[in-house]
Amino acid sequence: MDKLITASVFGSDPNAVTKEASYETMALPALFLPNYDFIWATSKRVGGAPASYLSLTQYGLWPQFWWVNKK
Amino acid sequence: VFGLPDFGWAGVVWNFKDTTGHFDKIISQLYFRQVMAMLVNEPAIIAGIYHGAAGLAYGPIPSVPTTPHVPSNAVKPPYPYNPAKAVAILKAHGGMSSPTARPRVPSPAAVPTSAVRVFPAGRRSRLTGTRRRPPRALRPPHRRGGHLGGQAGGGDQRPPAPEDVQLHRHQLQRPRPVGSPSTSTRGRSRTSAATPTSPTRRRTPSSTRAARSTAAPTAIRRWTS
Numbered sequence: 001m002d003k004l005i006t007a008s009v010f011g012s013d014p015n016a017v018t019k020e021a022s023y024e025t026m027a028l029p030a031l032f033l034p035n036y037d038f039i040w041a042t043s044k045r046v047g048g049a050p051a052s053y054l055s056l057t058q059y060g061l062w063p064q065f066w067w068v069n070k071k
Numbered sequence: 072v073f074g075l076p077d078f079g080w081a082g083v084v085w086n087f088k089d090t091t092g093h094f095d096k097i098i099s100q101l102y103f104r105q106v107m108a109m110l111v112n113e114p115a116i117i118a119g120i121y122h123g124a125a126g127l128a129y130g131p132i133p134s135v136p137t138t139p140h141v142p143s144n145a146v147k148p149p150y151p152y153n154p155a156k157a158v159a160i161l162k163a164h165g166g167m168s169s170p171t172a173r174p175r176v177p178s179p180a181a182v183p184t185s186a187v188r189v190f191p192a193g194r195r196s197r198l199t200g201t202r203r204r205p206p207r208a209l210r211p212p213h214r215r216g217g218h219l220g221g222q223a224g225g226g227d228q229r230p231p232a233p234e235d236v237q238l239h240r241h242q243l244q245r246p247r248p249v250g251s252p253s254t255s256t257r258g259r260s261r262t263s264a265a266t267p268t269s270p271t272r273r274r275t276p277s278s279t280r281a282a283r284s285t286a287a288p289t290a291i292r293r294w295t296s
Contacts, residue, residue: 017140021145022130024131032129034121034126036081036121037076037077040072
């Protein structure tokens, strides 16, 4: 397993990550559980640049580009 | 509200070096880890706990969303939810066949009588412990301590007078060392913030705070000497 990890981190094989994941799926070094989604909830009064919201899908939180809409 | 599936993984990381109860020897056996995986009903967890806001994951790379990196053996559960089979595997390996393989929970008859004497039947007891003070902003005004936040030993218990509230605002705007003479140009503030040694000063909450701030270091020195 150490070799697989080393290959996936430092190696040049594009399939190294998949190979490591395949081994770990069967060897179960952890108890794998459902992967919960990332959910964001913002007020309807909060607006912002589209890019600042699309960045959330890339785990980027840019609230500095948000603003509060007037009623 | 919007969201998306995560590309990470969630789960329980086994501590293979934990020797408590020979856990390291137990968890190092693959069949036991397989049994544990068979006891996880992922669809039920997703529906019952996450209300659908989760994806199936049988390995470090989740099956949802589908990516080229998902290994072929992780598209479907390699160890499907099957408690009966899990028990059968445990029995096949000798687990759950002897009393020592189960968690040792003492029966009521095995509890020493000395433990029962601590709380005899019929005695009323109440939980004791440290009472937590609510945050300062949630306390009533007369319980909020000194007008600069109650730094000096808990603060005053009396409701502040209107002139003291004005002094408080002034001091927040222009902080100065506690106990030093005020440099304010306001007449009311200058009067209320007189030095603690002034013989003619009026006993106001602010002066009480100043006196405590000067007395506290003395008490500390006395305590440490």
